[in-house]
Amino acid sequence: MIETIDMPRCTGCGICDWVCPADVIHMTPAAAAAEVPGLTPRALLPVIMFREHCITCFSCEIFCPEKIIDVHPVVKNRPRAW
């Protein structure tokens, strides 16, 4: 299951959102530091919106160009026959 995105190093490229086959990560408007006084910058940054629906496919971690996403390999709530 996805654990963390190292946000200070995130460039906001959005690849993690696109490659997720479970709709877990959403690019979301976020406030950014003002470079020009009077202009309010807006940026899209990833948010782990539905962590409990992560399928542990590692796609976000594999395709993140900055290598800042960590997926834990242990799967929770996996249905069993007994």
Added chain:
Amino acid sequence: MSGFAGTLIETDVLVVGAGAGGLIAALSAKRHGGPGTRVTIVDTWMVGRTGHAAFSNAWMVVVEPDDDLEAITREILAGNDWIADQVLVRETLAGSYERLKDFEGLELQFPKDENGRYIRRPTRGLDDTRVLCPVGGGLEFCWRLRRGLEAEGVQILDRIFVTGLMHGRNAGRGGAIVGAVGIHSRTGEFQAIKARATIVCTNAITFRSGFVRDITGTGTLLAYKAGAALRNAEFSYTRPGTPRFYFEGITFAIQEGARFVNAKGERFMQRHEPRWGDEADVPRIARAMAIERQQGNDPLYLDMSGVPEQTREYFIRSKVKWMACFYGKLAKETQTDMFGPTPYYPQNQMTKMGIRTDHTCRSDVPGLLSAGLAQAGAANHFAGFHIGLCIGNGWIAGRSAVEDLDRLAAPALDPQEVRALHHESARVRDDRAEAASDSVLRGLQSLMFAYDVSVWKHASRLESALERLAALEAEFASLRAPHTHELVRLRETEAMLLAAGIILRASLYRTESRLSHFREDCDFRDDANWLCWVDVQDAGGTPRLVKTPVPTPIVSPGDFEQAKVKREVKGAT
């Protein structure tokens, strides 16, 4: 009806679902139809980065020109316990080498030895069949196919979740399908896609188990509602696995020395399956595990300690990217030794229920075709034959769709139907609601995965499960979705509930044991009465089940002798 708005897209061939079957169907339609043919492929998520194939090694059966096509066809048909469309299977195998060349044309690479021969492997439960996989596994396979589709002018629509099929002005439920409607899986925007031919490739119902839990098989149930018959609902692929993490590649781990053992340390597969032992086909392993459980020999393990040191390194490195992440972290974060005894249970259930088609992949409903595992061409999918069949039936479906373009009348939409489908697509949306479909899903999983219902069946337990299913359906009826994410999940759960009822009824109906359908109260194969498919059609909201004899134009059970296993099988006595 207020709030009606959306987008209308027109195409010639619409492909719904972008796993191996859908990607190949789109490629085939474009190549058979030529540049002027409009082909559109949609998927709930990103085309080329989703579907079962993307997260597998993409092992595929390939029959090379000097292989014995007839022998391979026969053993695959026999391995399906004769529940297969023989003509479709042979055509799939016969075309597999040509498809391999198509893939190389898309810059996919396949490993070769120093003499330039493809490096292929045997697969569990088969003697003559050989499989191979592309460099980079399924992610590379699906991505190269996406790029190929883009280059050839196929329209790719990511994030479209299809919620209904349209009959348009073709009156009556037997009328032709004229496309599909759906919603954008992020924004919820309504989409209508008008098409002359629609190919459903949405895999099978999995009840969100397994390692690709985004596969929910909803298209199959949409086809059922639109008048198509389903078949093979009583069969499933209950794949054993580890309870806490995923492990892909068990077929080849066993060939390298992995063993199944029970709590007493016994290699129980030798007792249940003396011919193939640990190399028995997956359903037989699930059956053996269920009986071991019933006899009190649980816990069960996969003991990987027999895999030689030098092979372990190759084994780990040869896996696809996500497996590399998985292995790399297991040692570090969970201190789990993969190469020791690991608890193992039957758990990963992919049903085999698919759309009934003829060997050209056309369903009973004009304009509606099917490919991939949404098509009920075979009920058993050996490692490599899963994707092998998807490649074969995808190619055939794309070709058939193009052939139909001139035969089918120009599609005409029915505004009233479109509005009704629009309403239906968002009917359960309520911004104030709690997202609660997971609760019904867990109840459904617990109902359908119980080993004495899903693997080792009995009439009394199946009937009891049907009663419990009715309670879950009642609970589900009150659920609403506060956002699009939950709306998609609700629609998927709705399809799973419908599928569960069909699966339980078909399991009750077949009063014998065959392939992956094991009845404790009918523990015998009955060719005299059950060399048949169980076909299911919607009869006014109730599933109607009928037997359809399986044609055997190529080989029949009486012709096929149970020859001795030709190659050395490490798990057998």
